[in-house]
Amino acid sequence: MDRIPILKLGSALLVTIQVDMHDRLAIALEEDLTAKIAATAAKGVLIDISALEIVDSFIGRMLDNIAAVSRVLDAETVVVGMRPAVAITLVELGLSLPGVKTALNVERGMALISRRIDADAVSRGELDDRYDE
Amino acid sequence: MPTRSVGENSMTVTTSEVFEIRSGDDVVRARQQVRVRAIESGFSLVDQTKIITAASELARNTLEYGGGGTMLIECVDDGRRRGVRLTFEDQGPGIPDIERALSDGYTSGGGLGLGLGGAKRLSNEFSITSNPGQGTRVTIVRWK
Numbered sequence: 001m002d003r004i005p006i007l008k009l010g011s012a013l014l015v016t017i018q019v020d021m022h023d024r025l026a027i028a029l030e031e032d033l034t035a036k037i038a039a040t041a042a043k044g045v046l047i048d049i050s051a052l053e054i055v056d057s058f059i060g061r062m063l064d065n066i067a068a069v070s071r072v073l074d075a076e077t078v079v080v081g082m083r084p085a086v087a088i089t090l091v092e093l094g095l096s097l098p099g100v101k102t103a104l105n106v107e108r109g110m111a112l113i114s115r116r117i118d119a120d121a122v123s124r125g126e127l128d129d130r131y132d133e
Numbered sequence: 134m135p136t137r138s139v140g141e142n143s144m145t146v147t148t149s150e151v152f153e154i155r156s157g158d159d160v161v162r163a164r165q166q167v168r169v170r171a172i173e174s175g176f177s178l179v180d181q182t183k184i185i186t187a188a189s190e191l192a193r194n195t196l197e198y199g200g201g202g203t204m205l206i207e208c209v210d211d212g213r214r215r216g217v218r219l220t221f222e223d224q225g226p227g228i229p230d231i232e233r234a235l236s237d238g239y240t241s242g243g244g245l246g247l248g249l250g251g252a253k254r255l256s257n258e259f260s261i262t263s264n265p266g267q268g269t270r271v272t273i274v275r276w277k
Contacts, residue, residue, distance in 0.1 A: 020161050021161075022158055022161045024157055053168070053182065054164065054182055054189060056189040056190055057251060058189075084179075085181070088179055088183075089179070089182045089255065090186075092183070092254050093186060093190075093251040093254065
Protein backbone atom coordinates (compact mmCIF):
# COMPACT_ATOMS: atom_id res chain seq x y z
CA MET A 1 0.00 0.00 0.00
CA ASP A 2 1.14 3.56 -0.67
CA ARG A 3 2.39 5.66 2.21
CA ILE A 4 2.79 9.42 2.50
CA PRO A 5 6.42 10.23 3.37
CA ILE A 6 7.19 11.99 6.65
CA LEU A 7 10.38 14.07 6.73
CA LYS A 8 12.25 15.03 9.89
CA LEU A 9 13.61 18.59 10.01
CA GLY A 10 15.31 19.21 13.33
CA SER A 11 12.63 18.88 16.02
CA ALA A 12 9.81 19.08 13.48
CA LEU A 13 8.14 16.61 11.14
CA LEU A 14 7.10 17.70 7.66
CA VAL A 15 4.36 16.05 5.61
CA THR A 16 3.40 17.14 2.12
CA ILE A 17 0.21 15.59 0.85
CA GLN A 18 0.48 15.46 -2.92
CA VAL A 19 -2.05 12.83 -3.92
CA ASP A 20 -5.82 12.62 -3.96
CA MET A 21 -6.05 10.55 -0.79
CA HIS A 22 -8.38 7.64 -0.41
CA ASP A 23 -9.60 7.00 3.10
CA ARG A 24 -7.17 4.16 3.88
CA LEU A 25 -4.21 6.35 3.00
CA ALA A 26 -5.49 9.05 5.36
CA ILE A 27 -5.82 6.52 8.19
CA ALA A 28 -2.30 5.20 7.48
CA LEU A 29 -0.89 8.73 7.63
CA GLU A 30 -2.54 9.32 10.99
CA GLU A 31 -0.97 6.14 12.39
CA ASP A 32 2.47 6.72 10.85
CA LEU A 33 2.62 10.29 12.12
CA THR A 34 1.65 9.31 15.64
CA ALA A 35 4.35 6.61 15.71
CA LYS A 36 6.93 9.02 14.31
CA ILE A 37 6.13 11.75 16.85
CA ALA A 38 6.65 9.26 19.66
CA ALA A 39 9.83 7.81 18.12
CA THR A 40 11.52 11.16 17.39
CA ALA A 41 10.11 13.25 20.27
CA ALA A 42 9.18 15.83 17.65
CA LYS A 43 7.88 19.14 18.96
CA GLY A 44 6.06 20.19 15.82
CA VAL A 45 4.24 18.69 12.85
CA LEU A 46 3.80 20.68 9.66
CA ILE A 47 1.23 19.37 7.18
CA ASP A 48 1.27 20.99 3.75
CA ILE A 49 -2.08 20.53 1.98
CA SER A 50 -1.47 23.02 -0.85
CA ALA A 51 -1.82 20.24 -3.43
CA LEU A 52 -5.20 19.07 -2.10
CA GLU A 53 -8.12 19.99 -4.35
CA ILE A 54 -10.69 19.16 -1.72
CA VAL A 55 -10.88 18.53 2.00
CA ASP A 56 -14.04 16.62 2.83
CA SER A 57 -15.31 15.64 6.28
CA PHE A 58 -13.12 12.54 6.35
CA ILE A 59 -9.87 14.41 5.64
CA GLY A 60 -11.03 17.18 7.98
CA ARG A 61 -11.50 14.66 10.76
CA MET A 62 -8.05 13.20 10.03
CA LEU A 63 -6.43 16.65 10.40
CA ASP A 64 -8.37 17.23 13.61
CA ASN A 65 -7.30 13.83 15.01
CA ILE A 66 -3.64 14.36 14.13
CA ALA A 67 -3.70 17.75 15.86
CA ALA A 68 -5.35 16.30 18.97
CA VAL A 69 -3.08 13.26 19.22
CA SER A 70 0.10 15.26 18.62
CA ARG A 71 -0.96 17.72 21.33
CA VAL A 72 -1.30 14.83 23.76
CA LEU A 73 2.20 13.74 22.73
CA ASP A 74 3.53 17.28 23.35
CA ALA A 75 3.88 18.30 19.71
CA GLU A 76 2.10 21.09 17.88
CA THR A 77 0.47 20.56 14.48
CA VAL A 78 0.23 23.34 11.93
CA VAL A 79 -1.70 22.82 8.69
CA VAL A 80 -0.45 25.06 5.88
CA GLY A 81 -1.29 25.95 2.31
CA MET A 82 -5.03 25.42 2.25
CA ARG A 83 -6.43 26.69 -1.05
CA PRO A 84 -9.00 29.49 -0.75
CA ALA A 85 -11.68 27.45 -2.57
CA VAL A 86 -11.05 24.57 -0.17
CA ALA A 87 -11.39 26.90 2.83
CA ILE A 88 -14.72 28.29 1.55
CA THR A 89 -16.06 24.79 0.91
CA LEU A 90 -14.87 23.43 4.24
CA VAL A 91 -16.65 26.13 6.21
CA GLU A 92 -19.84 25.67 4.18
CA LEU A 93 -19.60 21.94 4.79
CA GLY A 94 -19.70 22.73 8.50
CA LEU A 95 -16.05 22.17 9.41
CA SER A 96 -13.97 25.05 10.68
CA LEU A 97 -11.32 22.82 12.30
CA PRO A 98 -11.30 24.64 15.65
CA GLY A 99 -8.61 22.36 17.09
CA VAL A 100 -6.19 22.77 14.21
CA LYS A 101 -3.62 25.56 13.98
CA THR A 102 -3.20 26.87 10.44
CA ALA A 103 -0.78 29.10 8.59
CA LEU A 104 -0.86 30.48 5.08
CA ASN A 105 2.31 28.79 3.85
CA VAL A 106 5.17 26.51 4.84
CA GLU A 107 7.41 29.42 5.85
CA ARG A 108 4.91 30.88 8.30
CA GLY A 109 4.06 27.42 9.59
CA MET A 110 7.72 26.67 10.29
CA ALA A 111 8.03 30.02 12.06
CA LEU A 112 5.15 29.08 14.38
CA ILE A 113 6.75 25.74 15.16
CA SER A 114 10.23 27.26 15.66
CA ARG A 115 8.82 29.72 18.18
CA ARG A 116 7.29 26.84 20.08
CA ILE A 117 10.58 24.89 20.04
CA ASP A 118 12.51 27.96 21.26
CA ALA A 119 9.98 28.65 23.99
CA ASP A 120 10.35 25.06 25.17
CA ALA A 121 14.12 25.37 25.19
CA VAL A 122 13.90 28.56 27.27
CA SER A 123 11.59 26.97 29.78
CA ARG A 124 14.06 24.13 30.17
CA GLY A 125 16.83 26.65 30.71
CA GLU A 126 18.82 25.51 27.69
CA LEU A 127 18.83 28.83 25.90
CA ASP A 128 19.62 30.73 29.13
CA ASP A 129 22.71 28.57 29.61
CA ARG A 130 23.79 29.27 26.09
CA TYR A 131 23.46 33.02 26.56
CA ASP A 132 25.42 32.88 29.83
CA GLU A 133 28.52 31.52 28.11
CA MET B 134 -40.93 3.99 -3.15
CA PRO B 135 -41.91 7.66 -3.31
CA THR B 136 -39.79 9.40 -5.88
CA ARG B 137 -39.08 12.96 -6.73
CA SER B 138 -36.38 14.15 -9.04
CA VAL B 139 -34.91 17.59 -8.82
CA GLY B 140 -34.86 19.96 -11.73
CA GLU B 141 -36.71 17.66 -14.12
CA ASN B 142 -38.61 20.52 -15.72
CA SER B 143 -37.40 21.20 -19.26
CA MET B 144 -33.87 20.10 -18.53
CA THR B 145 -31.67 18.73 -21.29
CA VAL B 146 -29.15 16.06 -20.40
CA THR B 147 -26.08 16.46 -22.59
CA THR B 148 -23.86 13.68 -21.23
CA SER B 149 -24.60 10.86 -18.86
CA GLU B 150 -22.46 8.10 -17.39
CA VAL B 151 -22.70 5.63 -14.53
CA PHE B 152 -19.89 4.70 -12.10
CA GLU B 153 -19.75 1.77 -9.72
CA ILE B 154 -18.88 2.66 -6.14
CA ARG B 155 -17.55 -0.52 -4.53
CA SER B 156 -14.27 0.55 -2.90
CA GLY B 157 -12.35 3.50 -1.53
CA ASP B 158 -10.52 3.77 -4.86
CA ASP B 159 -13.89 4.10 -6.60
CA VAL B 160 -14.67 7.08 -4.35
CA VAL B 161 -11.43 8.74 -5.54
CA ARG B 162 -12.27 7.95 -9.19
CA ALA B 163 -15.81 9.31 -8.73
CA ARG B 164 -14.39 12.59 -7.38
CA GLN B 165 -12.00 12.87 -10.32
CA GLN B 166 -14.77 12.26 -12.84
CA VAL B 167 -17.01 14.88 -11.23
CA ARG B 168 -14.10 17.30 -11.48
CA VAL B 169 -13.72 16.61 -15.22
CA ARG B 170 -17.44 17.21 -15.82
CA ALA B 171 -17.54 20.34 -13.65
CA ILE B 172 -14.63 21.85 -15.60
CA GLU B 173 -16.32 20.90 -18.89
CA SER B 174 -19.47 22.68 -17.72
CA GLY B 175 -17.49 25.86 -17.11
CA PHE B 176 -17.66 25.82 -13.29
CA SER B 177 -15.55 28.33 -11.33
CA LEU B 178 -12.88 26.90 -9.03
CA VAL B 179 -15.07 27.39 -5.95
CA ASP B 180 -18.07 25.71 -7.61
CA GLN B 181 -15.88 22.82 -8.77
CA THR B 182 -14.56 22.39 -5.25
CA LYS B 183 -18.05 22.45 -3.78
CA ILE B 184 -19.54 19.80 -6.06
CA ILE B 185 -16.46 17.55 -5.83
CA THR B 186 -16.61 17.76 -2.03
CA ALA B 187 -20.36 17.03 -2.02
CA ALA B 188 -19.72 14.06 -4.34
CA SER B 189 -17.01 12.78 -2.02
CA GLU B 190 -19.37 12.86 0.98
CA LEU B 191 -22.20 11.15 -0.90
CA ALA B 192 -19.96 8.53 -2.54
CA ARG B 193 -18.57 7.64 0.86
CA ASN B 194 -22.10 7.34 2.28
CA THR B 195 -23.04 5.04 -0.62
CA LEU B 196 -20.04 2.87 0.19
CA GLU B 197 -20.13 2.94 4.00
CA TYR B 198 -23.83 2.89 4.73
CA GLY B 199 -25.33 1.57 1.49
CA GLY B 200 -22.80 -1.24 1.05
CA GLY B 201 -21.82 0.12 -2.37
CA GLY B 202 -23.86 1.31 -5.32
CA THR B 203 -23.66 3.62 -8.28
CA MET B 204 -23.15 7.27 -9.14
CA LEU B 205 -24.80 8.73 -12.23
CA ILE B 206 -23.13 11.90 -13.54
CA GLU B 207 -25.13 14.07 -15.94
CA CYS B 208 -24.25 17.36 -17.53
CA VAL B 209 -27.51 19.25 -17.73
CA ASP B 210 -28.81 22.42 -19.29
CA ASP B 211 -32.10 24.11 -18.42
CA GLY B 212 -31.96 26.58 -21.30
CA ARG B 213 -30.54 29.34 -19.16
CA ARG B 214 -27.56 27.71 -17.51
CA ARG B 215 -25.47 24.60 -17.37
CA GLY B 216 -25.04 22.35 -14.41
CA VAL B 217 -23.96 18.96 -13.14
CA ARG B 218 -26.45 16.51 -11.67
CA LEU B 219 -25.28 13.58 -9.56
CA THR B 220 -27.45 10.66 -8.49
CA PHE B 221 -26.18 8.19 -5.89
CA GLU B 222 -28.07 4.94 -5.52
CA ASP B 223 -27.62 1.95 -3.27
CA GLN B 224 -29.64 -1.09 -2.23
CA GLY B 225 -28.54 -0.87 1.38
CA PRO B 226 -30.57 -0.77 4.61
CA GLY B 227 -32.01 2.70 3.88
CA ILE B 228 -32.35 5.63 6.25
CA PRO B 229 -35.19 5.33 8.77
CA ASP B 230 -35.32 9.01 9.72
CA ILE B 231 -34.18 11.29 6.91
CA GLU B 232 -34.72 14.54 8.83
CA ARG B 233 -32.44 13.29 11.57
CA ALA B 234 -29.86 12.01 9.07
CA LEU B 235 -29.74 15.49 7.52
CA SER B 236 -29.02 17.19 10.82
CA ASP B 237 -25.37 17.89 11.60
CA GLY B 238 -23.70 15.67 14.10
CA TYR B 239 -26.01 12.71 13.55
CA THR B 240 -24.18 9.59 12.45
CA SER B 241 -24.85 5.89 12.56
CA GLY B 242 -21.24 5.21 11.65
CA GLY B 243 -17.93 6.58 12.87
CA GLY B 244 -18.04 9.84 10.95
CA LEU B 245 -18.67 13.41 11.96
CA GLY B 246 -22.26 13.31 10.77
CA LEU B 247 -21.66 16.13 8.31
CA GLY B 248 -21.90 14.11 5.11
CA LEU B 249 -25.56 14.38 4.11
CA GLY B 250 -26.30 17.84 5.53
CA GLY B 251 -22.96 19.12 4.25
CA ALA B 252 -23.61 17.79 0.74
CA LYS B 253 -27.01 19.49 0.80
CA ARG B 254 -25.46 22.83 1.76
CA LEU B 255 -22.88 22.52 -1.01
CA SER B 256 -25.56 21.91 -3.67
CA ASN B 257 -28.17 24.15 -5.32
CA GLU B 258 -30.76 21.38 -5.41
CA PHE B 259 -31.00 18.30 -3.25
CA SER B 260 -33.43 15.42 -3.01
CA ILE B 261 -33.39 12.14 -1.15
CA THR B 262 -35.55 9.05 -1.29
CA SER B 263 -35.01 6.24 1.13
CA ASN B 264 -37.07 3.30 2.25
CA PRO B 265 -35.88 0.99 5.03
CA GLY B 266 -34.69 -2.28 3.52
CA GLN B 267 -34.78 -1.02 -0.06
CA GLY B 268 -31.96 1.45 -0.34
CA THR B 269 -31.34 5.13 -0.76
CA ARG B 270 -31.18 7.52 -3.66
CA VAL B 271 -29.71 11.01 -3.33
CA THR B 272 -29.73 13.52 -6.19
CA ILE B 273 -27.92 16.86 -6.21
CA VAL B 274 -27.57 19.58 -8.81
CA ARG B 275 -25.06 22.38 -8.85
CA TRP B 276 -25.52 25.13 -11.43
CA LYS B 277 -22.77 27.13 -13.02
